Amino acid sequence: MHSVTPVIAAHDLTKTYTFHQQRAGLGGALKSLVKRKYETRLAVDRVTFSIGQGEVVGLLGPNGAGKTTTLKMLSGLLYTTSGDLQVLGHAPSDRKHDYLRRIALVMGQKTMLWWDVPAMESLLLHKDMYGLSTAEFDRNVAELAELLEVEHLLNVQVRKTSLGERMKLELMAALVHGPEILFLDEPTIGLDVVAKARVRSFLADVNRVRGTTILITSHDMDDIEALCSRVMIIDHGRLQFDGGLDELVRTARPRKLVRATYATTVDAVRLSGLDGVTAVEVSGQQVALEADREQAGAVMEHLTRLGPLVDLDVSDADIEDIMRDLFLRRSTLGDLS
Amino acid sequence: MSTLARNLRVVRRMTAADIAQQSVYRGAWIIFMLANITMPIISLLIWRTALASGAQLPVDERYITTYFVLLGFVTMATSSWMAGFLAQDIRLGKLSSWMVRPASLLTGFVANNLSEKFLKLFALVPMIGIVWWIFRDSMNIPAGPGRWALFAISLLLGAMLVFTIDILIASLAFWMDDVSALVQARVIVASVLSGAVVPLALMPSWSKGFVDHQPFRYTVSFPVEIVAGQLTGHELLVGLGIQLGYVVVFAAIARLVWSAGIRAYSAVGA
Amino acid sequence: MSTLDRTWWHKQWRHLRLWRRFFAQAVVRETHFRAHFLTTLLVGLVQLGLGIVPTLLLFGFTSEVHGWSRAEVIALVGVFQIVTGLLATFVAPNLNRMTTYLTEGELDGVLLRPVSSQFYLTLRWINVAELTNVASGIVVLVIGLVQADIAFGAGQVVQAVVLVTCGLVLLTAVWSAMSFLAFWLQSVNPIGFVFLNLMEAGRYPLVFFPAAVRTFLTFAFPVAFATTFPVRALAGDLGWEPVALGVALAIVAQGLVRLVWRRGLLTYSSASS
Numbered sequence: 001m002h003s004v005t006p007v008i009a010a011h012d013l014t015k016t017y018t019f020h021q022q023r024a025g026l027g028g029a030l031k032s033l034v035k036r037k038y039e040t041r042l043a044v045d046r047v048t049f050s051i052g053q054g055e056v057v058g059l060l061g062p063n064g065a066g067k068t069t070t071l072k073m074l075s076g077l078l079y080t081t082s083g084d085l086q087v088l089g090h091a092p093s094d095r096k097h098d099y100l101r102r103i104a105l106v107m108g109q110k111t112m113l114w115w116d117v118p119a120m121e122s123l124l125l126h127k128d129m130y131g132l133s134t135a136e137f138d139r140n141v142a143e144l145a146e147l148l149e150v151e152h153l154l155n156v157q158v159r160k161t162s163l164g165e166r167m168k169l170e171l172m173a174a175l176v177h178g179p180e181i182l183f184l185d186e187p188t189i190g191l192d193v194v195a196k197a198r199v200r201s202f203l204a205d206v207n208r209v210r211g212t213t214i215l216i217t218s219h220d221m222d223d224i225e226a227l228c229s230r231v232m233i234i235d236h237g238r239l240q241f242d243g244g245l246d247e248l249v250r251t252a253r254p255r256k257l258v259r260a261t262y263a264t265t266v267d268a269v270r271l272s273g274l275d276g277v278t279a280v281e282v283s284g285q286q287v288a289l290e291a292d293r294e295q296a297g298a299v300m301e302h303l304t305r306l307g308p309l310v311d312l313d314v315s316d317a318d319i320e321d322i323m324r325d326l327f328l329r330r331s332t333l334g335d336l337s
Numbered sequence: 338m339s340t341l342a343r344n345l346r347v348v349r350r351m352t353a354a355d356i357a358q359q360s361v362y363r364g365a366w367i368i369f370m371l372a373n374i375t376m377p378i379i380s381l382l383i384w385r386t387a388l389a390s391g392a393q394l395p396v397d398e399r400y401i402t403t404y405f406v407l408l409g410f411v412t413m414a415t416s417s418w419m420a421g422f423l424a425q426d427i428r429l430g431k432l433s434s435w436m437v438r439p440a441s442l443l444t445g446f447v448a449n450n451l452s453e454k455f456l457k458l459f460a461l462v463p464m465i466g467i468v469w470w471i472f473r474d475s476m477n478i479p480a481g482p483g484r485w486a487l488f489a490i491s492l493l494l495g496a497m498l499v500f501t502i503d504i505l506i507a508s509l510a511f512w513m514d515d516v517s518a519l520v521q522a523r524v525i526v527a528s529v530l531s532g533a534v535v536p537l538a539l540m541p542s543w544s545k546g547f548v549d550h551q552p553f554r555y556t557v558s559f560p561v562e563i564v565a566g567q568l569t570g571h572e573l574l575v576g577l578g579i580q581l582g583y584v585v586v587f588a589a590i591a592r593l594v595w596s597a598g599i600r601a602y603s604a605v606g607a
Numbered sequence: 608m609s610t611l612d613r614t615w616w617h618k619q620w621r622h623l624r625l626w627r628r629f630f631a632q633a634v635v636r637e638t639h640f641r642a643h644f645l646t647t648l649l650v651g652l653v654q655l656g657l658g659i660v661p662t663l664l665l666f667g668f669t670s671e672v673h674g675w676s677r678a679e680v681i682a683l684v685g686v687f688q689i690v691t692g693l694l695a696t697f698v699a700p701n702l703n704r705m706t707t708y709l710t711e712g713e714l715d716g717v718l719l720r721p722v723s724s725q726f727y728l729t730l731r732w733i734n735v736a737e738l739t740n741v742a743s744g745i746v747v748l749v750i751g752l753v754q755a756d757i758a759f760g761a762g763q764v765v766q767a768v769v770l771v772t773c774g775l776v777l778l779t780a781v782w783s784a785m786s787f788l789a790f791w792l793q794s795v796n797p798i799g800f801v802f803l804n805l806m807e808a809g810r811y812p813l814v815f816f817p818a819a820v821r822t823f824l825t826f827a828f829p830v831a832f833a834t835t836f837p838v839r840a841l842a843g844d845l846g847w848e849p850v851a852l853g854v855a856l857a858i859v860a861q862g863l864v865r866l867v868w869r870r871g872l873l874t875y876s877s878a879s880s
Binding site (some may be wrong): 121 | 612618621719720722873878
């Protein structure tokens with residue numbers, strides 16, 4: 001399934017920033033007019049990995065970990081401080097046109113579409129920028145519009161679309177020129193559950209049908225679970241984990257946090273003994289606990305039988321918890337990379 | 338503590354904070370002031386050329402030179418840009434957060450005005466110094482400190498006049514939807530009638546009667562005229578009196594309109 | 608895999624086609640906002656009027672200055688209006704955004720496209736409404752030429768057009784270089800303001816200024832090529848040397864701007880997070 005030469009090859013990729021301190025107050029402000037104190041920050045620290053064609057890789061990590069910085073280096077927006085980086089045989093920061101037209105970057109929080117024209121006009125701009133023939137363009141537009149179910153939105157001004165619809169249009173614009181690699185930075189942020197599911201299934205389709213290599217950054221485990229066979233975790237700029245998703249789940253065992261609210265007080269003493277359940281907390285009519293992902297379903301069933309259920313809240317353990325777990329296990333079980 | 342003293346203290350604190358905040362933009366003020374003196378310098382060169390090539394102007398070269406060298410400084414010192422912002426605040430209902438505080442709503446604008454002028458001063462004075470030095474031989478410099486004192490007073494009055502006119506225009510936002518056209522109109526009308534485009538002394542004779550007595554003359558032109566020369570002691574004092582008169586009149590009108598506006602604003606609820 | 612542009616010409620052609628689309632979309636977008644059109648026209652006329660006041664007053668005191676009559680200066684003002692109108696239409700909307708591109712991170716979106724980013728940044732947005740100022744400028748120019756009784760042949764028109772084009776290229780280069788300072792200074796919003804103020808010198812013939820300033824206005828801030836020289840060309844007393852000079856300067860200026868741009872991008876791509 002993977003070709004011999006990786007499409008993305010990074011070796012000892014490093015990025016440091018220098019910036020100056022700004023002190024508060026009048027004195028500080030006037031001082032910084034004259035003399036500045038510089039500091040450096042290590043954002044990405046000797047990261048090494050390679051990705052083959054057709055892979056769908058998730059890049060996980062807490063905020064400020066270096067995920068977006070890494071992505072920007074891969075797409076050529078940022079120069080590396082040191083290390084080797086080859087994507088599709090190019091050095092991304094050269095930003096050669098022949099490189100740029102083989103990749104696409106979608107950022108969840110920043111739109112690349114033009115606000116006050118219909119989406120179709122943005123697509124036509126892409127047609128001219130990427131030098132697509134009319135036949136190729138029309139075919140891609142039709143295909144993508146159908147897959148994403150946005151045919152009716154093409155002639156609507158982008159400013160008038162909802163967040164979920166706009167994300168679909170962004171994806172469409174990103175893929176109309178048929179890139180070989182798709183970089184996604186927090187693509188599902190702010191979307192509702194239904195929209196998220198649609199985006200995920202679309203991306204899976206694109207990968208399956210066109211063999212597009214996909215690299216997604218996220219701090220949402222569900223995104224990763226739905227799409228990625230391989231996960232890389234970046235924390236404090238270092239690559240802490242690089243392997244299959246099931247391996248991650250097995251070793252880090254990301255938990256589900258469940259909170260149930262009842263109409264009356266309940267006796268939850270039995271819960272502690274349940275398989276895969278920990279950290280049970282009972283306070284009056286509320287029960288909160290942590291459960292292993294696989295047992296979550298069974299646990300919730302138990303909870304419904306405890307009493308008259310008013311509210312049930314299920315959420316993921318923080319990525320920080322996952323990583324804490326991961327390192328804990330590492331230190332006890334030995335290095336896992 | 339009296340209301341005035343309290344307001345003054347607030348203004349002082351806000352001005353200091355504003356200065357701290359804005360001094361971060363190192364290059365911006367220098368660039369801004371460079372733009373500011375470009376027009377007067379161009380005008381200066383043009384009119385001197387005209388004179389040199391034999392044009393018969395009602396004023397001499399020294400007057401022209403002094404006028405334009407000082408123009409940039411006086412324009413900056415008397416400027417106000419708050420009308421549009423105040424009108425917007427009124428329209429967007431932002432006055433409410435101010436009305437619950439025991440200080441005049443205008444303190445913020447006064448502080449902003451003072452702090453920016455303070456910073457612009459640092460950028461502008463050296464530049465004007467350079468231009469002054471280049472043209473020092475053809476300028477009218479009043480000998481005694483008396484004229485300069487009067488100049489300073491007139492400058493202050495001019496700034497107050499512009500400020501009160503702006504308050505007056507902005508107050509109309511209590512009743513009108515869109516005062517931006519009026520604000521623009523004020524800027525354009527003022528630029529011509531205040532002598533910022535062409536010295537009022539050069540205006541055609543049929544307009545003199547009007548031009549010499551309208552309020553905008555006393556915003557920029559009059560302070561400059563005090564130094565540039567040609568005003569007798571008597572004319573100077575009369576002029577100051579008229580300037581003061583305009584300030585008082587406009588302040589009174591502005592106060593009336595503003596209070597009426599606040600009442601209307603509070604009646605509806607913001 | 609085939610390349611995007613087979614030859615250099617293909618690349619230029621692709622960019623030209625892209626620019627055509629920019630223009631078409633701008634026209635479509637602005638025809639929706641008729642009030643904006645009217646406002647721009649009105650504001651433009653008022654500024655034209657204000658700008659011409661000193662000239663009219665000046666010629667109330669004398670009939671000619673350094674060989675220029677009132678009508679000739681009016682023709683000059685017409686050319687000035689055309690040039691500033693073109694700049695306001697095609698260049699201003701882009702360079703005024705420079706600070707935003709950098710502070711809002713919008714530059715990233717530009718850098719990712721297989722399009723020359725300098726081209727995109729300088730010419731992407733078009734303010735069609737400002738073409739009304741070009742129209743009013745043509746009117747003023749015609750009035751001036753008629754009143755001055757200037758007769759010109761095809762050769763002079765060619766000279767004038769080439770000179771105006773060089774002037775536009777030169778002024779755009781200067782403005783671009785000034786705006787690209789944003790790469791190092793963060794806030795260059797006042798730069799556009801400075802440029803427009805310096806432009807005002809273009810309302811007057813070059814000879815109205817002292818010698819040192821004349822050199823400045825020919826080589827450092829070349830309004831001379833945009834306004835004075837074209838009018839003199841039409842009047843028939845300009846040889847081909849200034850034209851050649853203009854073209855040469857334009858080429859040099861473009862090269863310099865490209866250098867500034869490249870350095871700026873280098874800084875940006877090392878620093879943005």
